[in-house]
Amino acid sequence: MSNTLDKVKAIEEYIINFRRNLHENPELSGQEIRTQEKIMKELDILGIPYQKVGNTSLIAILKGGKDGKTVALRGDIDALPIKEETDVEFKSKTDGVMHACGHDAHASMLLGAAKILSEMKDEISGEVRFFFQEGEETFSGAKKIIEAGGMDGVTACLAMHGMPELETGYVNIEAGYRMAGCDTIYVKFEGVSGHGSVPHKAKDTIHPACIFVTDLQGIVTKNINAQDPIVLSVGKFIGGTKANVVSKYTEIDISMRYFNPEVRKIAHESINRHAKAIADAYELKVDVRIEESALSLYNDSELADLAEKSAIKVLGEGKNKTLPKYMGSEDMPYYFQHAKGVYAFMGYRNEEKEAIYFPHHEKFKIDEDYMKYGTALHVQFALDYLNQ
Structure with a gap:
């Protein structure tokens, strides 16, 4: 196994705290103004330049020490019009709005990956782009990033989603159609x-x-x-x-x-x-x-193979589980029209923590332990792709 996971564990508290702050202050699609500000503040600290695009999206760019390919990593940031019915200490403070799809975790994992990669940019050949994307729930955010030139020159992209069919520490990465x-x-x-x-x-x-x-x-x-x-x-x-x-x-x-x-x-x-x-x-x-x-989401076979190998480095052998295709939809396929891509499902199920609900449920919870694996997969995939 690589030392990527060890690096992530060292900043795990940072990732969890950022996620909890987002969870307390959810914003609907296209209205993620405070969320954008919080991410920009962290990117400024990390010294990663960024561009504001669309309504509330961000394209952050990390250039490595050597020339090479360009990989894009995406994390969505919007919440849902759902009244939260959980008992967590960091429960939504905005009545009728809730991070019930886990995008708070997705954004925090991507920020954690940006932090790790920024500390090792001299080892990177090429460029990593981080898309903090608004409006996934309305299928509008990806188009805004693409229109702003976010995918220009990108040759591969990765995104992920937490799912309750898998226990924490497991992943699903398969080639072919994965979402409708x-x-x-x-x-x-x-x-x-x-x-x-x-x-x-x-x-x-x-x-x-x-x-x-x-x-x-x-x-x-x-x-x-x-x-x-x-x-x-x-x-x-x-x-x-x-x-x-x-x-x-x-x-x-x-x-x-x-x-x-x-x-x-x-x-x-x-x-x-x-x-x-x-x-x-x-x-x-x-x-x-x-x-x-x-559009329907189709994982490129070569990238799916690479992502599976990256997952083995992070999670160990035997952690990639087969799942049926989902009839749910995503706007990630719009990026895939411009570069080949892969989409991973990360497990967050933990019955002891009541992390058992499917996204969009008013009692939706995640096992926050899963975020270190998602963060590490972002980092490992970017390194494996750029340095291969």
Whole structure:
């Protein structure tokens, strides 16, 4: 095992205290002003130059003693609109806002990595960029960093997320699809209103819209390869104004999750085709609008192999556990469009500490012992990639 973990253990209290301060003072996506200020203050102390981008994001740059490649490490910083129901001493002081996804830990681990790497920059060949990213929960922050030139010249990137399926000290790093892409699809049928006693003199939209909703699962089973997972969920259905008035408009909001971009394309085409066919059958107009939320996350095989080797140096052999793909989404894949990347899941489960809840739960807790491993993995991966 490397001495990276020993270096992190020496500053573990620093990482934990910073995380607790962030946890006490959570800020929603795009509003992380105080969080940004706290990180800038620490970067100033470390002597790491940075650039403010987007609303509240930071790009910090550490140049090594020799020329070489450029690796980017990302930590998200935003909290959620959730009222905290834990009993920790550093409970949120902002009513209705909580770090219920562990981004306070992610940001603190990245800061810890910056501290360690800044103390050994003469040994580094190349450049390390630290992305302290706003708005992951709204899938907006990554785009802001990319638009500001954050990925220019970057050849590899790494991010991680704490997860309760793994005990503290374990990790999941696998090549291939790891998280789903997400689209929201808005479908609006338009007909002709009229009296409920003479529906034949109007053009109702509720009945055809109901047919469309039940037809959606036919797209999943008949148009999509069964080997490629996809989820279509209708979360909102609004139509009509009164019992005896034929509904002129009916609106449907659909959430779609997928992995394979080709499946996404087929689903989009099929939804448009089926909506139009049903509208034509009932002499209606229909509008289909597709809003991209996040892309599917795909780990590069070479980087996944390198990250696994880095994890062995930090955690020891046998600590990389297999996990199923997640249907949840992330905005990290936008970075992967510009450079190959890898995303790791770090275990924070500890039943004795009640660190058992999945992210976005009001009783969400982490085992803070896991942060030293995440910090060390950031450091080890950056060193292994730049110095290989």
